[in-house]
Amino acid sequence: MIDLKNLTIEKAHAALQKGEYTCRELSEAYLAVIKEKNKELNAYLEVYDDVLDQAKVADEKFKSGNATTLTGIPFAIKDNILFKGHIASAGSKILENYTASYDAFVIRKLKAVGAVILGRTNMDEFALGGSTENSAYGVTKNPHDTQRVSGGTSGGSAAGVASNLALGALGSDTGGSVRQPSAFCGVVGLKPTYGKVSRSGLMASTSSFDVIGPIAKTVEDAEIIFDAINGQDVLDSTSIPENLELRKYNLKPKIIGVPYDLINQEGIDPKVKDNFEKVVKNLENLGYEIKNIKLINCIALYYIINFAEVSTNLARFDGLRYGMHKDGKNLLEDYLLSKGLGFGKETRRRILLGTYVLSAGYYDAYYGKAQKARVALKKDFVKIFSEVDLILTPTSPIPPWKIGEKSDPLSVYLADLFTVIANIVGVPAISIPSGFIEEKGVKLPLGIQFMASHGREDLLFEIGKKFEEIAPKALSKPYLGL
Numbered sequence: 001m002i003d004l005k006n007l008t009i010e011k012a013h014a015a016l017q018k019g020e021y022t023c024r025e026l027s028e029a030y031l032a033v034i035k036e037k038n039k040e041l042n043a044y045l046e047v048y049d050d051v052l053d054q055a056k057v058a059d060e061k062f063k064s065g066n067a068t069t070l071t072g073i074p075f076a077i078k079d080n081i082l083f084k085g086h087i088a089s090a091g092s093k094i095l096e097n098y099t100a101s102y103d104a105f106v107i108r109k110l111k112a113v114g115a116v117i118l119g120r121t122n123m124d125e126f127a128l129g130g131s132t133e134n135s136a137y138g139v140t141k142n143p144h145d146t147q148r149v150s151g152g153t154s155g156g157s158a159a160g161v162a163s164n165l166a167l168g169a170l171g172s173d174t175g176g177s178v179r180q181p182s183a184f185c186g187v188v189g190l191k192p193t194y195g196k197v198s199r200s201g202l203m204a205s206t207s208s209f210d211v212i213g214p215i216a217k218t219v220e221d222a223e224i225i226f227d228a229i230n231g232q233d234v235l236d237s238t239s240i241p242e243n244l245e246l247r248k249y250n251l252k253p254k255i256i257g258v259p260y261d262l263i264n265q266e267g268i269d270p271k272v273k274d275n276f277e278k279v280v281k282n283l284e285n286l287g288y289e290i291k292n293i294k295l296i297n298c299i300a301l302y303y304i305i306n307f308a309e310v311s312t313n314l315a316r317f318d319g320l321r322y323g324m325h326k327d328g329k330n331l332l333e334d335y336l337l338s339k340g341l342g343f344g345k346e347t348r349r350r351i352l353l354g355t356y357v358l359s360a361g362y363y364d365a366y367y368g369k370a371q372k373a374r375v376a377l378k379k380d381f382v383k384i385f386s387e388v389d390l391i392l393t394p395t396s397p398i399p400p401w402k403i404g405e406k407s408d409p410l411s412v413y414l415a416d417l418f419t420v421i422a423n424i425v426g427v428p429a430i431s432i433p434s435g436f437i438e439e440k441g442v443k444l445p446l447g448i449q450f451m452a453s454h455g456r457e458d459l460l461f462e463i464g465k466k467f468e469e470i471a472p473k474a475l476s477k478p479y480l481g482l
């Protein structure tokens with residue numbers, strides 16, 4: 001029996017190298033847990049039927065001496081990432097039977113190192129939401145309390161890693177979708193610098209915010225995955241090359257900025273605040289200097305740009321070229337029927353609002369203003385990062401909520417308070433488990449978020465690993481799966 005609960009990518013790689021078990025046996029161990037738990041959790045929408053073939057390729061890499069750290073490591077991928085020959089539905093009815101005709105950049109990278117992709121995970125439709133409740137295929141339950149949401153939009157990936165249905169996963173982060181579900185499920189989630197990971201083969205949500213990021217059990221594992229998937233790509237003109245120079249200096253972060261005004265706002269759960277204060281104290285004890293900084297609430301700014309870009313990007317799903325098609329009496333009726341039946345409620349809401357903020361007469365008042373505010377915020381960040389090395393916040397202002405509890409969209413939007421900032425500015429951010437709170441006898445995980453300046457993922461990994469060392473004593477045991 002492989003001890004999946006305590007397994008990390010590092011440990012699995014060492015065991016595979018030593019021949020303690022094969023890639024096939026490792027994959028089979030995960031497939032067995034999926035069989036046992038997935039029905040209840042609904043983390044995977046599909047487990048691929050070629051998993052053992054992939055494992056065979058990985059085993060051959062070990063035999064021929066061509067294995068690297070990710071060879072044979074079982075992965076889950078979010079349902080909006082294209083894997084040639086496999087269905088990718090973005091959690092939507094409209095793409096129910098859409099089969100990818102090419103591999104996303106990240107899939108090419110994973111294939112090249114011989115990782116094993118177990119299946120595609122549940123998500124809010126087109127990555128719009130924060131709980132997977134907007135999926136056309138049912139909610140993904142939180143493995144810590146199955147009455148609660150796993151977070152979103154990469155809820156299936158986070159719940160999967162948390163409950164040993166995969167050792168690593170990919171999600172996408174437009175406004176927090178890697179970090180928030182990671183926090184809700186007690187795992188690590190990294191949103192890389194915008195452009196560090198190619199968007200080629202990622203279904204577009206908000207193109208100027210979207211980035212693919214790893215979900216893993218430890219900071220080290222997240223770093224290993226990030227190292228494997230980042231890089232410049234001719235198929236994504238916004239992708240940027242790795243700056244190896246930066247890592248050479250091996251800088252250590254010392255000053256941490258905390259936006260106290262934002263954290264002391266109304267609507268932040270007192271238990272979240274309490275946990276956060278403990279984190280700050282422990283970092284101070286470790287010798288970090290904590291500095292008060294000013295950050296504004298960016299929810300409105302984020303959503304105006306999100307609505308606008310989503311409405312533009314989703315125009316391609318017209319029922320003619322991709323996925324679901326319903327015949328009406330004429331072309332207009334074809335559109336109305338296909339989109340009306342294919343898109344869920346939240347997706348339709350965003351398309352309508354996006355069309356509104358972009359329409360003549362309102363463009364300047366909403367979209368134009370939001371873009372100006374975005375430029376101003378980017379300038380603010382340059383100044384902030386000349387004074388501090390990192391910014392620290394809770395990942396989410398509230399713990400995972402009960403399934404069905406939040407019926408108004410606004411309250412779900414407000415839960416993105418701390419995460420959207422990094423996407424607007426394009427900086428990297430990581431969510432790390434910061435302990436548990438108790439709600440009616442059930443322990444629910446919380447996460448904290450560090451942001452660094454553009455391209456400085458190295459600082460996030462450095463502080464993240466330090467934080468994982470203190471977390472067991474101060475807050476909880478490091479989290480290694482259920």
Ligand code: GLN
Binds near residue numbers: 128153
């Ligand atoms: N919750 C945010 C939204 O609904 C972020 C989603 C995401 O990162 N994909 O837009």
